[in-house]
Amino acid sequence: MSALQTAFAAALSVILVLLTAFTTFTVRSAIVARDSAARTGWISRIGRASDRDTQRWAFVAHRTTGVAVFAFLLLHVLDVGLYAISPSWFDDVHTLYSTAALRVFECFLLYAILFHTLNGLRLIALDLVDIRNATARHLLSLCIVVTLLLGTAAAVVILWPVAT
């Protein structure tokens, strides 16, 4: 690996480690919030428990996918920025994108982008239109199903060149 490729791989590794730590932190905070809400009891009178849990997990998923995509964006602007200095430097780093490891990463990136996009549009819809809690939960399920379907279909296309 060239120095630039090593730098890119190192930066991506750091991002993935930090992301794992952040996700663990966010998930643990959500569990603590759920447990303390259950213990205090008073809040359980507001709305159905399943609704609050669903909303909390949707929030956790939205936040962690958002941070993940933003972290990658920072690195991606840097690697495309190499083009301003030298197209051959850009190509040097860019060849990493078609390796098997990065293709797997790209699939997960797409799952994150799809969920964040669809759930984000759902949240905008909830802000603009009066939607019942049950409908909001159905829409969340729809977001998850579409994410998995589109993401998996794309994963087949993305991984095809290295799988065959």
Added chain:
Amino acid sequence: MSTVVHQPRLATFILMRTTAVVLAVLVLGHFALTHIVTDVSDTGSGFVLRRWSSGLWLAWDWTMLAAALTHGGAGAWLLVEEQARGRAARHLKAGVVVTVTVLLTLGTTALVVGVARGA
């Protein structure tokens, strides 16, 4: 609480949502083009050169760059506001603004140089 406190929040809120709708189209389109329509192995500097010789793609890429950094930066800002206090929060917010500004400048420079290379 005065409206002074709430107005920036409202601005962030509106900024998040308008950029979100723009990004839903631009980012998914970008990903589809560079990973599905074209295999990622064919998206090297030659692909970039051809792409940036078109005004439409320049507009697409710059709008996407600005909207994504704004959206992500505003998200990071809200995250800091929620999780950090005092001096740490001020430093982190400054970090977010500096990072977004530097990357927007770098990305814009790459586009301008890209156009110059194609000319």
